[in-house]
């Protein structure tokens with residue numbers, strides 16, 4: 600049986616498609632992506648069903664079952680080619696042409712974060728054209744979509760990790776947070792962060808910047824819009840990073856990573872006010 604989180608995400612995307620027409624196109628694309636990911640997850644689950652749980656002390660990215668993943672990559676690329684907007688569909692075609700050695704390199708590069716470092720260096724290199732930067736970003740996005748269900752499977756099927764403190768990146772895989780979550784606790788709310796790769800959720804401090812560590816209250820603010828009152832933009836006026844938080848005390852129906860994708864006007868507000876997102880989402884926003 601597949602974990603129910605995939606159906607919840609797909610259902611929430613459909614609900615929000617009618618509630619937030621401005622995000623309809625992106626949400627329809629996301630629902631198709633999540634369906635592809637759900638099927639990948641089922642394949643991984645079937646293949647690894649008899650494997651023992653990973654021990655708590657082992658970093659998640661020490662695992663990488665390339666023999667399991669590689670045969671699924673080309674079928675994945677053809678599915679994406681059929682459902683994605685043109686730039687991503689083109690990236691899928693280019694990636695397919697690279698062949699197994701190139702696929703393995705792309706998968707391992709993302710997993711071991713070599714491409715992350717490379718793209719950071721690319722950004723500082725003026726010689727690189729905008730086109731090739733965009734192509735690199737699309738190829739990274741493809742590999743991220745492909746590896747996310749595998750990482751999520753590993754995060755769920757391991758011995759529970761006892762986390763020391765409130766780290767700014769995922770205690771299991773080191774990934775950046777994609778969204779914050781507020782849940783009710785006593786009379787107030789407690790905050791946690793969700794990992795962009797393995798979807799693990801960990802406790803975080805209410806007033807603390809996950810990008811630069813700022814903790815002075817006047818530097819940390821949030822913005823929300825009356826028509827989307829359950830999602831807010833947490834901004835840091837020291838490093839100008841922002842991240843959206845989904846307030847589940849206001850609506851328990853929200854599915855944080857989907858509501859994050861749907862609330863595009865909040866991203867527009869943040870960018871207009873000079874903030875930069877801590878982690879771009881699967882729609883490239």
Ligand SMILES: [Zn+2]
Nearest residue numbers: 769772794797
């Ligand atoms: Zn993670």
Ligand SMILES: [Zn+2]
Nearest residue numbers: 808811835838
């Ligand atoms: Zn900051």
